[in-house]
Amino acid sequence: MFGSFPSEVEPDGAVFGPHHFYLGVLLILMVCWILYADSDSDSGPWVVTGATLLSVFAFALTWPYYPIVGALGVLVLLGVATAVSVVRPFWWRTTLLARSALLLGLLVAWDDALSHALGWQTPLDLLWAEHLHPYVSDPYLPEAVRRPSGLPTDFELPFDLETLVAEQVGRALAVVPL
Incomplete structure (x- = not known):
């Protein structure tokens, strides 16, 4: 079950190819942008936005050159974005639709990241x-x-x-x- 880490030296041999990781990231960033634009306070979805953008950097620009660092960076940064979206009160005050869209984006990004980093057969890859x-x-x-x-x-x-x-x-x- 567990082989080398990461399972793929470069995700699908082309990090700028079509990956559903990018679709998940786009959904996450869209939710963050809409919530920040609608927010009256100075607090916003900055940690989730920052961690998501850094995960794109780790996926696209670090993973091909330093596979272990890039794959670990993607997993850790998605973990930070997920944890913050669960425990931070900012996200508790948002609508159910916003939280659901954020969760969907995180799940899609996690699906591709886990597939490439650990070699697991994930639901979207199976589909x-x-x-x-x-x-x-x-x-x-x-x-x-x-x-x-x-x-x-x-x-x-x-x-x-x-x-x-x-x-x-x-x-x-x-x-x-x-």
Whole structure:
């Protein structure tokens, strides 16, 4: 179960490739920005914002050159952001929607960080590997969708729906950062 640390010397061989770590970070930073803009007091989500930005630095700019320091930095900084978001009273006074969005962002970032640092099979990686990647690599269109219901049997579509969906959805999913 536990091999070398980190499990990957460079996450997926390209830190600037599409990683869902970045999606989680963007959600965290968006929540922090909105809450800071709406806040009347001087206290704000500074620790969570700072720890999240430093975790991006550790992930993207440190990990490829110093794998142990970068991976450990990502895990520690995400841990700080998570702990502060749980124990700091600022976050207790926010709405349930803001706390839920922050938690979702943290979970998505943790998912990718744990996957690359420890080599664990995480839920989002499993979703990508078993359900989305096979479709991206060989797109198909289910028979029920090939001909929309309600159309007369002699009506011809001006385009090939199967080809359109297979090409466009496949291309769209190919860039989904998971």
